[in-house]
Amino acid sequence: MIKMSKRYLCLGALALCLLFSLxxxxxxxxxxxxxxxxxxxxxxxxxPNECKAPAKYLGENNRCACFxxxxxxxxxxxxxxxxxADKKQFMLIVSRSK
Numbered sequence: 001m002i003k004m005s006k007r008y009l010c011l012g013a014l015a016l017c018l019l020f021s022l023x024x025x026x027x028x029x030x031x032x033x034x035x036x037x038x039x040x041x042x043x044x045x046x047x048p049n050e051c052k053a054p055a056k057y058l059g060e061n062n063r064c065a066c067f068x069x070x071x072x073x074x075x076x077x078x079x080x081x082x083x084x085a086d087k088k089q090f091m092l093i094v095s096r097s098k
Contacts, residue, residue, distance in 0.1 A: 046079035048089035054097035055090065067094065 044064035051069035058066040058078065066080040067090045081087055 044080045044082040046081050046086075048079070048081065048086045048093065051079050051090060051093050053093055055093045056097070057091065057094050065090065069093075071097070 051067060053069075054071045056068045056071045058068055060066070063082045064080050065082070065087050066078055068076055069079055070076050079090070081090065
């Protein structure tokens, strides 16, 4: 009886780990998909001073570059800019994150 309950406990823990892993993968896929959607004028003008390391460059679409700031933390967020000076400032934060 004890061996059987340990087996169920292990299976339950494994199921929880799989569910957590799946939620992380789905969550990141959602963030990545949103980051490169076409931006309306005024939406692509985030301030690089609001970005904290670690940061990751996500890509650029229609001159709008997007970055994931506080990457991997619960405060992770996506900031985007079309201004060249701000892109350089964001890329500096990304390079310091490596």
